[in-house]
Amino acid sequence: MGLSNKQLPKLGFLYLDYVLRFFDHSNFKGWPNKIETVTYHWKNDKDRFIKEVKRKKIDVLIGNIPATAYETFREIARALPHVRFIPSMDTQFSNKSKENVTRFAWKYDLPIPKTYVYYKHDNADKFLKKCKYPKIIKKSYGPSNYGGYFVHKVDSYKEARDLYDKKQYHPQYFQDFAPMEADIRVMLIGHKPVCAFWRRAPEGEWLTNTSQGGSMDYNDVPKNVLDLAVKVSKAAKAEYWACDVAYGIDGKVRILECATAFAAFPYIRDWIGQYMMWSLSEGRFRKPHAPMFNWEELGKLDSSILRTMRHIHFGSFNASYDGAYFGKKRKLFGDNEVYLHVLDNEYKMHDVKRRWSEEWPSEIYNYQDNFALKSSKKSSSKEEVSNEKNAPHPTKDESSESQSQESKITKEELSDFLTSVDGIGSKKVNKIVEHFGNVDEVVGVLHQNTSVLTEVKGITKKLASKVEKAWKKLLK
Numbered sequence: 001m002g003l004s005n006k007q008l009p010k011l012g013f014l015y016l017d018y019v020l021r022f023f024d025h026s027n028f029k030g031w032p033n034k035i036e037t038v039t040y041h042w043k044n045d046k047d048r049f050i051k052e053v054k055r056k057k058i059d060v061l062i063g064n065i066p067a068t069a070y071e072t073f074r075e076i077a078r079a080l081p082h083v084r085f086i087p088s089m090d091t092q093f094s095n096k097s098k099e100n101v102t103r104f105a106w107k108y109d110l111p112i113p114k115t116y117v118y119y120k121h122d123n124a125d126k127f128l129k130k131c132k133y134p135k136i137i138k139k140s141y142g143p144s145n146y147g148g149y150f151v152h153k154v155d156s157y158k159e160a161r162d163l164y165d166k167k168q169y170h171p172q173y174f175q176d177f178a179p180m181e182a183d184i185r186v187m188l189i190g191h192k193p194v195c196a197f198w199r200r201a202p203e204g205e206w207l208t209n210t211s212q213g214g215s216m217d218y219n220d221v222p223k224n225v226l227d228l229a230v231k232v233s234k235a236a237k238a239e240y241w242a243c244d245v246a247y248g249i250d251g252k253v254r255i256l257e258c259a260t261a262f263a264a265f266p267y268i269r270d271w272i273g274q275y276m277m278w279s280l281s282e283g284r285f286r287k288p289h290a291p292m293f294n295w296e297e298l299g300k301l302d303s304s305i306l307r308t309m310r311h312i313h314f315g316s317f318n319a320s321y322d323g324a325y326f327g328k329k330r331k332l333f334g335d336n337e338v339y340l341h342v343l344d345n346e347y348k349m350h351d352v353k354r355r356w357s358e359e360w361p362s363e364i365y366n367y368q369d370n371f372a373l374k375s376s377k378k379s380s381s382k383e384e385v386s387n388e389k390n391a392p393h394p395t396k397d398e399s400s401e402s403q404s405q406e407s408k409i410t411k412e413e414l415s416d417f418l419t420s421v422d423g424i425g426s427k428k429v430n431k432i433v434e435h436f437g438n439v440d441e442v443v444g445v446l447h448q449n450t451s452v453l454t455e456v457k458g459i460t461k462k463l464a465s466k467v468e469k470a471w472k473k474l475l476k
Contacts, residue, residue, distance in 0.1 A: 002284020005032050009280055012036040012056060014063030014085075022064050022261070027273030029311065030285065046072055050079050060084045060280060064261040067141060070096040071369065074362045081448030084354045086276065087260045091238045093360040095259045099140045099173055099367065100360075104258070108235040111228070111254045113246070114176040119371040121164075124172040128160045134177040135160060139169050141368050153177060170373045180246040183256055184221055186229035187268055188241045189275050192349040193229060194290040195268055196221040197299065198247075218299030223334035225253055230347065232258055239279075239352045240272045267312045279351050289316045292343035293331065317341035356436065356444025356452075411439050421470050423463050432456050446471045 011028070015021055015037055025035055036056045040049050053061065061083055065073045070092065077089050094101045105112045113136070118124035128135075137160065139150035154160040164172060187195040197218045225245050232255060233241040242262035246254045264272075270288075277285040291314050298306060329340045415429045435456045436442050445452050450468040453459045 002281045008033055008284075009059035009084075010036065010057055011280075012038050012053065012058035012061050014061045014065075015039040016066065016069060017041050019066055022264075023062055023269060023273060026310070027269050028277060029270075029273070031277055040069065042069070046076060050076055053080055053083060058083060060086060062086045062276065064095065065089075065092055066261070067096045071362055071366055087239055088237070088355050090355060090359045091236050091241075092260055093365070094236065095261045097141045097368065098138050098257070099171065100365070101255070101258055102173075103365065104236070105255055108232075110232055110235070111252065112175075112256075113178045113254055116172075116174050118172040119170070119367070121170075121172055124164075125161070128157050133157075133160075135174045136177050137163055137169070137172075137174045139167070140171055140173040171367070171371070178246060178248050178250070178252075178254060180248045182247055184225050184245045184247060185262075186221070186226060186243045186245065187262070187264060188229060188233045188238070188243075189268075189272055189288070189290070190239065190279075190349040190352055191230050191233045191241075192290065192347050193226050193292070194271060195265070195295045195298075196226065196229075197295060216303070218295045221293075221295075222247070222253075226347070228253055228255070237352060237355055239276065265306050265309070267306075267309050270311050275349070287349060289314050289344075290349075291316075292340060292347055317344065355441065356448060357438075357440035358444065409439060409443050414439050414442060417470070417474060418467070421463070421466050423466065424459075428456070428458055431458065 008031075010033070011031065013021075013023055013025075013035060017039060028035060036058055038049065038052050038056065038058070038061070059082070061080075064087070070089075073085075074089055077083070077085055094104050099117050102112060102115045102117065104110075116124075116127065117140075118127070134153055134155045137152045137154055152163055154163060160174075182198045182200040184196060184198055186193050197216050198221070200215050200217070225247065228245060229241075229243040232243050236258070238260060241258065241260060242264075243255060244257040246256050248254065271290055274286065274288040278287040294314060298309075298312075301309075330337050331340055333343065411433065414433070415426065418424050418429045418432065419426060432442055432453065433439060436445060446467070450464050450471065451461070453464040453467060454461055
């Protein structure tokens with residue numbers, strides 16, 4: 001079963017100078033072929049980086065992109081259509097900024113605190129003068145966007161005005177303050193929760209970050225929190241993912257943050273590596289088994305031990321040899337008491353496949369650059385203003401508007417194009433769409449690498465080549 005050594009894709013680690021490395025070779029223990037490394041050196045390094053990836057014949061580039069390099073790597077990914085990025089650039093959309101997390105949540109109707117994003121600072125000021133307090137003000141973009149150090153609670157207009165005058169955050173991003181009991185970090189691999197823990201604020205404080213003095217515990221993470229995290233991971237089509245979920249005193253759960261860039265114990269990174277090896281080898285390597293609520297058992301260990309533990313393996317439930325423990329272990333979960341091993345069937349680890357279409361194209365969603373600040377020519381002061389009169393409305397969900405701006409191809413139009421190629425009929429068109437999931441994914445394949453069409457039964461290399469020529473002619 002699975003691919004031979006020669007059939008395996010060529011892997012590469014994507015590194016960046018001055019950025020902590022999420023993966024290394026030890027996370028891919030047992031991979032038989034050489035794993036390349038390619039390091040991006042910032043500034044004007046894009047062309048050299050692309051050439052090195054091509055020279056090393058890398059098929060899969062693995063690694064997170066920091067916020068300040070995200071748009072550059074959008075361009076790099078387009079220049080390397082044959083290369084699969086893990087996580088994909090679309091999955092990493094939320095890594096770039098808190099604003100992107102908000103737009104992602106708006107599109108998929110995910111619960112978040114009421115959020116306001118202003119690029120026109122004078123409009124923000126008018127709103128802040130009349131709104132109700134307290135508000136949470138956050139720095140949306142930047143390389144140091146973690147640990148709670150750029151999150152502020154303000155109780156009046158004066159506090160908000162003083163903060164913005166001092167920090168000069170752009171855009172002006174703030175949320176309604178929703179009092180919470182604690183927040184919960186959930187880490188997922190293939191949409192399956194593999195670790196979850198509560199983070200509680202010190203007495204008299206409101207920030208829960210452990211770097212700010214918050215405490216952690218692993219017990220009794222609620223079902224609605226895990227279900228929400230799974231829903232968010234699936235919406236992001238994420239190979240691996242983390243969600244911070246606020247557990248409100250009103251009983252509601254809300255997404256605070258979500259991204260592929262997060263602090264993870266070494267054994268979690270090992271599990272992600274094993275998961276990728278299993279997925280990319282078409283089942284040749286063992287899929288990691290992380291039983292539900294394993295974190296409660298591991299959480300009994302001192303955190304200093306968890307920070308050094310490597311290559312942890314759990315056996316899957318089998319009544320013939322471990323039924324005495326796992327077969328009888330029950331837990332109150334949701335409204336019912338359930339056997340723990342049953343939950344592994346409810347929360348499965350899915351094989352996340354490559355996406356070919358672009359969900360968050362920079363031409364539409366790169367608000368940071370499209371509506372950047374620049375010095376006002378009418379004033380000699382250092383005050384900055386938005387460079388675009390039509391900056392986006394503060395709380396509008398722009399997903400519907402964005403769809404209308406993209407050049408969408410219907411299934412009928414795709415069918416007309418494909419059937420114009422000698423050798424492709426309507427049955428093959430249906431097979432192609434069914435194989436890749438939807439029309440957008442097929443269009444992505446046509447844009448990036450038509451040879452992938454040979455995965456569909458009945459599509460030969462010669463036929464795929466004909467499609468490529470016809471597509472290029474159509475685009476012209």
